[in-house]
Amino acid sequence: MDTLKTIGQVLxxxxxxxxFLVSIGLMGASFKMFGKGFATQLVETTxxxxxxxxxxxxxxxxxxxxxxxxSLVVGIVAAAGLTIPTAIPIIMGANxxxxxxxxxxSMGHITRPVEFRRALAGATVHDFFNLIAVVILFxxxxxxxxxxxxxSGAAGVFTGIGGMKLANPIKxxxxxxxxxxxxxxxxxxxxxxxxxxxxxxxxLKFLVDLARGLVVSKAERxxxxxxxxxxxxxxxxxxxxxxxxxxxxxxTSLIIPLIGAGILTIEQIFPYTLGANVGTxxxxxLAALSTASVPAITIAFVHLIFNLSGILLVxxxxxxxxxxxxxxxxxxxxxxxxxxxxxxYLIVVFxxxxxxxxxxxx
Amino acid sequence: MLGRKQNRSHLxxxxxxxxxxxxxxxxxxxxxxWQILTExxxxxxxxxxDQDINSGERLxxxxxxxxxxxxxxxxxxxxxxxxxxxxxxxxxxxxxKSIAELRDMSDATLSEDGLGQRCRDVQAKIVPMFRLAIxxxxxxxxxxxxxxxxxxxxxxxxxxxxxxDGIGNEQSNRADLMAVVVSRYLRRVSAHLSNVVSSVVNPFxxxxxxD
Numbered sequence: 001m002d003t004l005k006t007i008g009q010v011l012x013x014x015x016x017x018x019x020f021l022v023s024i025g026l027m028g029a030s031f032k033m034f035g036k037g038f039a040t041q042l043v044e045t046t047x048x049x050x051x052x053x054x055x056x057x058x059x060x061x062x063x064x065x066x067x068x069x070x071s072l073v074v075g076i077v078a079a080a081g082l083t084i085p086t087a088i089p090i091i092m093g094a095n096x097x098x099x100x101x102x103x104x105x106s107m108g109h110i111t112r113p114v115e116f117r118r119a120l121a122g123a124t125v126h127d128f129f130n131l132i133a134v135v136i137l138f139x140x141x142x143x144x145x146x147x148x149x150x151x152s153g154a155a156g157v158f159t160g161i162g163g164m165k166l167a168n169p170i171k172x173x174x175x176x177x178x179x180x181x182x183x184x185x186x187x188x189x190x191x192x193x194x195x196x197x198x199x200x201x202x203x204l205k206f207l208v209d210l211a212r213g214l215v216v217s218k219a220e221r222x223x224x225x226x227x228x229x230x231x232x233x234x235x236x237x238x239x240x241x242x243x244x245x246x247x248x249x250x251x252t253s254l255i256i257p258l259i260g261a262g263i264l265t266i267e268q269i270f271p272y273t274l275g276a277n278v279g280t281x282x283x284x285x286l287a288a289l290s291t292a293s294v295p296a297i298t299i300a301f302v303h304l305i306f307n308l309s310g311i312l313l314v315x316x317x318x319x320x321x322x323x324x325x326x327x328x329x330x331x332x333x334x335x336x337x338x339x340x341x342x343x344x345y346l347i348v349v350f351x352x353x354x355x356x357x358x359x360x361x362x
Numbered sequence: 363m364l365g366r367k368q369n370r371s372h373l374x375x376x377x378x379x380x381x382x383x384x385x386x387x388x389x390x391x392x393x394x395x396w397q398i399l400t401e402x403x404x405x406x407x408x409x410x411x412d413q414d415i416n417s418g419e420r421l422x423x424x425x426x427x428x429x430x431x432x433x434x435x436x437x438x439x440x441x442x443x444x445x446x447x448x449x450x451x452x453x454x455x456x457x458x459k460s461i462a463e464l465r466d467m468s469d470a471t472l473s474e475d476g477l478g479q480r481c482r483d484v485q486a487k488i489v490p491m492f493r494l495a496i497x498x499x500x501x502x503x504x505x506x507x508x509x510x511x512x513x514x515x516x517x518x519x520x521x522x523x524x525x526x527d528g529i530g531n532e533q534s535n536r537a538d539l540m541a542v543v544v545s546r547y548l549r550r551v552s553a554h555l556s557n558v559v560s561s562v563v564n565p566f567x568x569x570x571x572x573d
Contacts, residue, residue: 220432221372224425257431263424 006214013210018177020203021170021290024075025178026196028291031079033189049089049142051361053134056093058354066098067246067283068204070303072197074284077299078291084148084298088141091284091303092134093354095277095310099126100350101249105256107343113336115260120342121332122259125266126252126273127349128324128331133310147309151301155294158301164292171292204283208247215244216254227255227264231271235311238275248280266325274315277307373429374437377422377444381451382500384418385558387411388454389492392551395462396485399544400472408462415455422448443561446569447499450557457550464543470536477541480524484517484548491555498559507559511572514556521549 060069073090076082082090106119141147185191219241226237242251252273258264281304288300314320335342370378391411397403426441472478491510498506528534528542557570564571 217371217433217436220429223432224373224376224428254431258428261427263427 009210009214013207013214016203016207016210017286018174019199020071020207021174021287022177022181023196023199023203024071024078024287024290025171025174026181026192026199027072027075028079029178029182030189030193030196031076031081033187033192047086048361049086049138051358052086052089053093053138054354054357054361056090056095057097057350058093058358059090060094060097061100061350061354063201064098064101064104064249065204065208065247066094066249066280067208068201069094069097070281070284070300071200071204071287074287074291074296074299075196075200078288078293078296080295084151084295084302085145087299088147088302088306089138091299092138092141092306095303095307096127096130096134097350098248098280099123099130099252100346102126102252102256103346103350105253106260107346109257109260110339110342112260113339115262116339116342117332117336118262119256119260120335121328122264122266122269123252123256123328124331125270125324125328126277128327129270129274129310129314130277132314132324133306136313137306137309147302147306148298150305151298154301154305155298158297159294168292170290174290204246208245208250211245212247212250215241216250227268227272234268235271235275235278238272239279240275242276242279243282246280246283248276251276251279266328270321270325271315274307274311277310278304281307370440371429371433371436373425374440374444377425377429377441377448378500380418380422380425381444381448382496384415384422384448384451384455385492385496385499387415387418388451388458389489389496391415391455392458392461392492393489395458395460398462399465400482402465408459412455412459415452419448419452439566443566443569447558447561450554450570454551454554454558457547457554461544461547464540464547468536468540470540472540472544473537477524477528477538477545480520481541481544481548484520484524484545484552487513487517488548488552488555491552495555495558498562502562504563507562510559511556511563514552514572517552518549521545521552 056069056073059072060066063069070091073082073087073094077084077087102123103120106116106123109116109119137147181195182192185195222237222241226233238251242248245251255264255269255272259266259269281300284300284303285297288296291297314324331345335345391408394403394405394408394411398405398408422444426445429437430441472481474482491513494506494510494513497503498510524545525542528538528545531538534542553572556572560572561569
C-alpha cells in the first residue's frame, strides 16, 4: 500500500513538474505576443543594476521562494524580455531574499530568549553569507562581468557537448501544452502571462510540498549521519536535499528548531546552508532547459556560478568563514536584549529597504 | 505507548535501542557497585559505564528532537515517552553508582545478618528486574511490565520496613545505618525500573505512577 502511494506521489510530482515547465513556456509565449516594445520597456526598467538587485530581494521575500524569482527571470530572459547583464543583479537579489524564510521561522522561538538567540543566529548566518557574497561579487560583476563571461563559457561548453539534445526533448514535450493554452486564450498576452505566473507559483509550491513529504521523512537517518559529521558531507547533504525538495527555504528552515534547541551549532549548519544555496540553482536550470534557449541556460549558470563563487570566497579561509558566523552571533545577541529589534531587522532589510531603493532609483 | 518496532521511524528506533543499551549498562553498574560495597572489589569500569549512560541520555534526546523536527506528526507520543523514561534510566545508573560510593564514605560494612541481610535479599530480587525491564520495553510486553511493577511494590514495602526498623531502633549501630541508606538506594533503583516499564502499560500522563 505504501509503495503504491509513493508511486502515485512520484507520478504526481512529475505531473506538477511538467506544469511548471509549461508555465515557463507560456511566459515566453506571452512575451512574444507583447512584442519588442514591451521587452524594451521592461529592460529599461531594470537597467539600473541596483534596482535589479533590490527587485530580486523584494520579489523573493514576497513569494518566499528564490526558485520562483529565478525561474521567472529565466523565462523572461528566454523570451528576450531581459538581457543577461540586467538579469544578473536580480538573481543575486533572489539569493538574499530567500533567506527571509528561515529568519521568519526563527521568530517562532521568540518567547524563549536563549532559544531565540540561538535560532536567530542560525537563521541569519545565511543572510550574512548571502549579503557578503553580494557586497563583494556584485561590484566585481559590474566592473569585470566575470559571472557573465564564466556563465557564457559554461553555456557554450554545455551546448558544445550536446546539452541541447537534452533540452530539446523537454522543450518539445512542453510545446503542445503551451500551444493548446495559447490557442484557447487567443490573443490576450496579459491573460497568458497572468496564467503563467499563477501556474508557476502554484506548481512550485505544490512541487516543494510534495517533494518535502516524499523526501524529508526519509531524510532523518541522513540528517543525523551527515549534519553532525564533516563539513564536506554536511554541504553535500544540504545540496542534495535541496535538489530533491527544490527549495533552499525548506532545507534551511528545517534545521532552525535544532539550532534553537542547541542540538546543532552555527558552525555545524553553515556548510549545510551553503550546500542548500548551490542545490537551489537546479530549479532555474530545469526551467532553462525547458526553453532550450542559450541566454536562459546562461542565466541559470550565472545562478550556479554565483553561489559557487560565494562559497569559494568565504568558506576555505577560516578567518573569512568566521565573519558571517560572528555577525550572526552579534546580531542575535544584540536583538535578544530587545526582541522587537529582530522584527525590525526583518522588516527593514527584507522589505522596507528594497522597496525604498526601488522607488527612489527607478 | 512505545509503539511497534516495524512502524517506528529510523531515529526513534535508534533512540529505543539506545535506551535498551543504557538499561543493560545500568544493570552492569548495579552488579559492579554491589560487589564493591559488599566485597570491597575494585573496578575502573564503573565510571566509564556511568559516563556511557549519561552520554546515552544525551543521544536519545538529540535523536528524538531531530526526529520531531523532521517528522512532527509521526511517533509523537513515543517520542515524548522516550524523553521521559531516558531520565529514569540515567537516574538508575546514578543510584547504582551511589551504592558503590558508600564504601568510600564509611568504614562500616553491610552486615550478613539482620538489616544487612534483608538488604542483600532485596538486591537479589532487583537483579532480574533489569532483564525484565529490557524485555518489557523492547517487546512492548504489558505482562512483563505489570510483573515488574508488582515486584517493585513488594520491594517498596520491604525497603520501607528496613528503613523504619533501622531508624526506629535506639540500639541501631553503624552497620544498621549503612543498611538503611542502602535500602533507600535499592528502593530508588527499583522505582526507576518500575517507572521505565510503566510507559508500556500506563497512559502518557501516568508514566512513573505505580498504583
